[in-house]
Every structure is written in structure tokens, then in C-alpha cells.
Amino acid sequence: MDFAIPxxxxxxxxxxxxxxxxxxxxxxxxxxxxxxHRREFARTDWEHDGVPRKEWEALLAxxxxxxxxxxxxxxxxxxxxxxxxxSNLAMAIIREHLARRxxxxxNDLQNESSIVGNFPLVxxxxxxxxxxxxxxxxxxxxxxxxxxxxxxxNHGSDAQYLETTATxxxxxxxxxxxxxxxxxxxxxxxxxxxxxxGGKPGxxxxxxxxxxxxxxxxxxxxxxWWTFNMPSDHAEVTLTNVRVPQxxxxxxxxxxxxxxxxxxxxxxxxxxxxxxxxxxxxxxxxIAYAKERKTWGKPLAVNQAIQFPLVELQSEAExxxxxxxxxxxxxxxxxxxxxxxxxxxxxxxxxxxxxxxxDRAIQVHGGLGYTRHKAFEHIYRHHRRYRITExxxxxxxxxxxxxxxxGFGRAREA
Ligand SMILES: Cc1cc2nc3c(=O)[nH]c(=O)nc-3n(C[C@H](O)[C@H](O)[C@H](O)COP(=O)(O)OP(=O)(O)OC[C@H]3O[C@@H](n4cnc5c(N)ncnc54)[C@H](O)[C@@H]3O)c2cc1C
Numbered sequence: 001m002d003f004a005i006p007x008x009x010x011x012x013x014x015x016x017x018x019x020x021x022x023x024x025x026x027x028x029x030x031x032x033x034x035x036x037h038r039r040e041f042a043r044t045d046w047e048h049d050g051v052p053r054k055e056w057e058a059l060l061a062x063x064x065x066x067x068x069x070x071x072x073x074x075x076x077x078x079x080x081x082x083x084x085x086x087s088n089l090a091m092a093i094i095r096e097h098l099a100r101r102x103x104x105x106x107n108d109l110q111n112e113s114s115i116v117g118n119f120p121l122v123x124x125x126x127x128x129x130x131x132x133x134x135x136x137x138x139x140x141x142x143x144x145x146x147x148x149x150x151x152x153x154n155h156g157s158d159a160q161y162l163e164t165t166a167t168x169x170x171x172x173x174x175x176x177x178x179x180x181x182x183x184x185x186x187x188x189x190x191x192x193x194x195x196x197x198g199g200k201p202g203x204x205x206x207x208x209x210x211x212x213x214x215x216x217x218x219x220x221x222x223x224x225w226w227t228f229n230m231p232s233d234h235a236e237v238t239l240t241n242v243r244v245p246q247x248x249x250x251x252x253x254x255x256x257x258x259x260x261x262x263x264x265x266x267x268x269x270x271x272x273x274x275x276x277x278x279x280x281x282x283x284x285x286x287i288a289y290a291k292e293r294k295t296w297g298k299p300l301a302v303n304q305a306i307q308f309p310l311v312e313l314q315s316e317a318e319x320x321x322x323x324x325x326x327x328x329x330x331x332x333x334x335x336x337x338x339x340x341x342x343x344x345x346x347x348x349x350x351x352x353x354x355x356x357x358x359d360r361a362i363q364v365h366g367g368l369g370y371t372r373h374k375a376f377e378h379i380y381r382h383h384r385r386y387r388i389t390e391x392x393x394x395x396x397x398x399x400x401x402x403x404x405x406x407g408f409g410r411a412r413e414a
Contacts, residue, residue, distance in 0.1 A: 009090045013097050016072060016115065020106045023066045024115065028105040031059055035103060037372040044231040049224040051186040052111070052231040060113045061142060063105050067115035074140065075116045078126055081138065091116070092273040092328035096321075099277025100284070103375045109274055110229060110382050120266040121146045121192070124259055128251040133211065137190060147188035147214075149179040149237060150260055156180075157395045159194070160204045160257065164239065166195035173197075173249075175210060175218075175242040181389075185221050185235035188214050193239065194256045209256035210248045218242040229381040265336040268343050268390050269328055272350035275386060276320050278379050279350070279357035283313050285374075286364040293366075300364070309360050316353050324350065341403035344396035347386075352393065354383040 028035060033042040034056055043056045067073040076091050077083025086094075094116050098107040107114045117140075125138055137144050155161045164177025175195050182191065191212050199206025212219060218240040224232045251259055287310060290301035300306050327342040336343070358380035362369035369376055387393050 005093060006089075009093050012075075012090065012094065016094065016098070016106075019067070019070050019072060019115065020101070020104075023070065024063060024104070024106045027059070027062065027066070034059065035105070039103075039372070039378065040230050049186075050226050050230055050232045051224060052233060056231075057111075057187075059105065060108060060111055063108075063115065064113060064117070067117075068140070070115075072115050073117045077117075077119060077122060081122070081126065081140070086116075088269060088328040088331040089325060091118075091270055092324050095270050095273035096277035096280070096324070099274045100280045101277075102281050102285075103378060107274075109278070118267070118270050120263050121148065123266055124262055125250070127262065128259060130247065132247060133250065137211065144190060145184060145188045146211075147182050147184040147191040147235075148263065149182045149191050149193045151180050151182070153178055153180050153236075157392060158202075159260065160207065161201045162194060162196060162207065163201075164193065164195040166197050166208060166210060168197075169243075171246055172243045173210065173246070175212065175239045175244065177239050179235075179237040179239070181225060181234040182237045183234050185214070185237060186224065186233040190214060191219070191237070192250065192259075194260070198254050204257050206254045207256040208253050209250045209259050210244050211250055212239075212242060212244055212248065216242050216244065228384060229378070261337065261340075264390055265331070265340065265343055268347040268396075269324065269331060271386055271390055272320070272324050272343075272346040273328070275350040275354035275383050276317060276324055278383060279313070279354035280317050282354075282357035282361035282376060282379060283310055283317065285376075286310055286361045289365055306364060310364070313353070313357050313360060316349075317357075320346065320350050320353060341400045344391070344399040347390065348393040348396040351383055351386040355380055355387065358383065 033039070043052060045051050045053045064073055074081060074083035075086040075094070077085070079085055098114060098116065099109065101107070112118060122138060122140070125134060129137070137146065150159050150162070152162050152164060154163060164175065164179070166173045166175045175193060177195060179193065185191065191214055193210045193212045194207055195210060196206055197208040219242050220238045220240070222236040222238055225234045225236065226232055227234060287301070290306050291299055293300045323342070324346045327339060327346045330339045330342065358376045361376045362380070365374055365376070368374060372378070391399070
């Protein structure tokens with residue numbers, strides 16, 4: 001066993017740090033309102049359903065353009081798409097590193113925008129798309145933006161019971177139903193809509209994924225759900241007799257949930273690494289502050305009541321780092337379904353760890369910790385979301401239980 005971080009990944013981290021200092025930090029300094037205590041207000045268009053402001057998204061797009069020009073944005077993508085086929089292990093280490101730097105334009109997790117992109121839908125299209133679908137939808141210049149519509153008003157964790165239907169009419173499919181928390185729908189050009197085309201409610205088979213252009217008649221964004229962290233692009237969507245042709249099917253008819261699994265595994269391990277990095281940032285900041293802040297004439301850091309909770313968190317961080325790196329390494333070698341339980345363990349524990357670390361950082365920083373002038377409230381609110389959205393904690397625990405207990409633990413959810 002060799003636990004050293006591979007030299008090429010170490011080198012990449014140094015390159016990324018240099019790039020951030022050279023090209024991203026100056027841009028960030030020109031627009032302080034998106035990163036200081038005003039960030040949530042500056043980023044949100046409160047008068048238009050709380051969606052991201054165009055100026056904020058334009059700044060993120062400029063960050064991505066610079067990262068692409070420097071050869072970082074597509075790091076994890078296939079060579080044919082201009083990428084470098086960066087491994088899951090490299091991505092985990094990079095994601096942790098970027099989040100550990102704290103909030104910034106280099107890595108806006110709320111928007112899933114980073115100098116090293118996480119493109120699960122691009123990867124999915126690359127793996128499962130037809131030649132025509134790839135030509136039409138695989139564009140990274142912002143001209144194609146794809147949403148992911150699985151969750152519905154009556155079904156989230158139990159997606160295999162979803163109620164949206166697609167029925168065949170000649171060479172077309174007619175889709176009817178509703179989607180909830182369909183992210184990215186403030187400007188998505190296409191939505192990947194999951195609908196039942198066969199089987200009965202509860203069957204994992206019989207659900208099909210359709211690439212639906214959002215300008216199709218009958219496709220309607222009803223409103224955005226305002227969330228703990230704003231802005232929001234998490235839409236309620238109604239589909240009424242939306243017609244799409246047969247080639248709109250991604251992968252095979254009835255096999256849509258295979259795509260959902262692919263999507264969440266890519267996301268879960270990277271999310272776990274981001275949570276680890278953000279939580280580590282909270283610990284690092286707390287230690288630095290405790291050494292500097294004096295109460296009763298002595299540094300806060302001399303008190304074991306300050307030290308021990310941070311010791312507990314650091315111990316958790318070290319254990320998670322081992323688990324996340326190993327799981328990413330396994331994902332590079334095995335089919336993702338073989339290590340699904342490890343991905344789930346890493347994800348739910350890392351997300352929980354990050355929330356605990358942010359909460360502790362608020363405590364160590366006292367009143368200052370509670371203000372928006374520190375980043376901990378933002379980190380807490382964002383990573384709290386991860387404990388629900390990529391398959392909630394409980395659903396991931398069911399997945400682990402299914403591996404541990406065999407037939408006694410049922411986990412057919414994504
Ligand atoms: C900000 C945000 C963005 C999102 N983006 C998207 C998106 O882009 N596309 C998309 O399709 N969905 C998206 N979602 C939806 C998300 O995936 C679901 O909210 C999530 O899967 C949970 O489903 P639910 O909300 O219906 O909760 P439910 O399934 O109703 O569950 C409620 C609670 O009960 C728990 N629970 C459920 N069943 C069990 C059980 N058997 N045992 C123990 N506990 C159980 C759950 O863990 C949860 O805590 C988003 C959600 C949010 C909040």
C-alpha cells in the first residue's frame with residue numbers, strides 16, 4: 001500500500017494554486033460584493049423568483065472561460081472532449097484542496113462552478129448518448145444547459161414510484177407529470193425528464209429518461225422554491241402533453257434509473273471531497289483564531305474546551321480522508337455499483353462532518369462567527385443541503401445496510 005499523493009496530482013494542485021492567484025483572485029477583488037457579507041443579497045435576483053442574478057452568473061462564466069483557457073476546466077473529461085481523463089482519485093484530492101481554500105470564485109459549490117469542472121451530465125451523455133445526441137448536446141460553451149428532472153411532488157427518495165408518464169404516439173412520446181426541485185431550470189435549454197413508460201409503480205425498470213427541450217409546448221416552469229441558501233434555481237415544473245421524438249430517449253427505453261445511479265455516484269464522491277475540504281477550512285480557521293483571540297488575558301487556544309471539539313473533528317477529517325481517497329481509487333478500478341456502499345458512507349459522513357465543523361467554527365469565533373462577515377454560515381447552509389439532495393443520509397444508510405444485511409436491507413433507491 002502506498003498512501004503518498006501521486007506526484008502528478010501534487011503538481012496539479014500547485015498549478016491550480018498559481019492559476020487562482022494569477023487569474024481568479026484579481027477578478028474576485030473587482031467584485032467583492034459576491035464574496036463578502038453581502039454575498040447572498042448580491043447574488044440573488046429577489047424580484048424574479050430569487051434566481052441567480054445575471055451579472056453573478058456572467059462572472060462565474062468568465063471564471064470558467066479562464067479556467068478552460070488554462071487547461072483546467074475539462075480536467076476530468078474524456079480526451080475527445082478536450083479533457084485529460086483526470087481520475088476519480090485526482091478529482092477527490094483536487095476538490096478537497098479547492099474547498100479547503102474557503103469561499104471564492106475559484107470554487108463556487110452553490111453553483112457547482114469550479115475551475116476544475118464537475119460535469120456529471122456531460123459524462124452521462126458521453127457514456128450513454130447516441131452520436132446525434134452527443135453532437136447536439138455536448139457543448140461546454142454555455143449554449144446548452146441541461147437540467148435533471150427526477151424528483152416529483154409525491155416521490156423523492158422513492159423515485160421508482162414516480163408518477164410522470166410517457167406514452168407512445170406513433171414516432172413520438174407524450175409526457176405528462178410534475179417535477180420538483182428541478183435545478184438549473186431558470187436557464188436550462190434541455191431537461192432530462194424521467195418518466196414511466198412501462199412496468200408498474202415501484203419497479204426500477206420501466207422508467208425512461210428523455211432529453212426534453214425546455215421550449216417545447218406544454219413544458220412549464222411554475223415557480224422556484226426559495227431555499228435555506230439563496231439564490232435558487234430549484235424549479236417546480238409541470239409537463240402537459242409534451243411531445244418528443246423517439247431519439248429523445250437517453251440510453252435505453254425503461255433503463256432510465258441506470259442513468260440516475262451513474263449521476264449520483266459521480267456526484268457523491270466529489271461532493272464528499274468538497275465537504276471534507278470545506279470542513280477542514282472551518283477547523284483551520286478556528287485553530288488560527290483561537291491562537292490569536294485572548295480571553296482572560298490568555299489565548300483562547302489554551303482551553304481544552306476549545307481544543308477537544310476541534311480534536312474530535314480533526315480525527316473525523318483524517319478518517320474521512322482515508323475513506324474518500326480509497327473509495328475514489330476503487331472507483332477508478334471497478335464498476336461504480338461494486339463500491340456503492342463506500343461511496344454512500346463517504347458521502348453522508350463527509351456532509352455531516354462539514355456541517356458539524358461549520359457549527360463548531362461559529363462557536364469558536366463567538367459573535368463574529370455568527371455574522372456573515374465570516375464564511376461559516378454560508379458553508380453550513382450550503383453543505384446542509386448535501387445531506388438531503390444527492391440521496392439523503394437515510395437513503396444512503398439504507399444503501400450501506402443493503403450491503404451489510406443482504407436481503408434484510410432493501411435499497412433500490414438512487
Ligand atoms: C436544493 C435542492 C436541489 C435539488 N436538485 C434536484 C435536481 O436537480 N433534480 C432532482 O431530480 N431532484 C433534486 N432535488 C430533490 C432531492 O433529490 C430530494 O429532495 C431528495 O431525494 C429527498 O426526497 P424528498 O425531498 O422527496 O424527501 P422524502 O423522500 O419525502 O423523504 C423525507 C425524509 O424521510 C427520509 N426517508 C425517506 N424514506 C425513508 C426510509 N425508508 N427510511 C428512513 N428514512 C426515510 C428521507 O431521507 C428524508 O429525510 C433537490 C433538492 C433540493 C433541496
